[in-house]
Amino acid sequence: MSFETVRQLALELPGIEEGTSYGTPAFKVRGKLVARLREDGETLVVKIDFSDRDLLMQADPDTFFVTDHYVGYPMMLVRLSSVRREQLRILLEDAWRGEAPKRLVSAHDAES
Numbered sequence: 001m002s003f004e005t006v007r008q009l010a011l012e013l014p015g016i017e018e019g020t021s022y023g024t025p026a027f028k029v030r031g032k033l034v035a036r037l038r039e040d041g042e043t044l045v046v047k048i049d050f051s052d053r054d055l056l057m058q059a060d061p062d063t064f065f066v067t068d069h070y071v072g073y074p075m076m077l078v079r080l081s082s083v084r085r086e087q088l089r090i091l092l093e094d095a096w097r098g099e100a101p102k103r104l105v106s107a108h109d110a111e112s
Contacts, residue, residue, distance in 0.1 A: 006035070013093060017031075023039075024038065029096055030100070033047060034047055042079065044078040045075050046095050048095060063079050065077050
């Protein structure tokens with residue numbers, strides 16, 4: 001999985017803006033972080049609920065993990081080399097849903 005694929009998937013979501021966070025490429029909705037490329041260029045940082053994060057990390061620890069820095073934050077690290085496209089699409093959409101205004105989410109759902 002390349003970062004270009006991440007970019008394509010993220011930009012399909014309404015209101016997503018491309019920018020930077022901590023000096024790396026990032027995707028935000030209304031200024032709120034959805035995902036960003038980690039400094040290593042091979043890992044994506046994605047916003048996620050703690051319960052979902054725990055389940056994914058248990059199911060596939062080679063793809064989904066956290067470092068000590070992220071333990072207390074609702075974020076998860078995703079190895080781009082092993083994540084499947086559909087998994088990533090769902091992660092990005094879930095992160096977007098958690099940060100996007102309800103009106104934007106409702107409009108998106110009505111179109112789907």
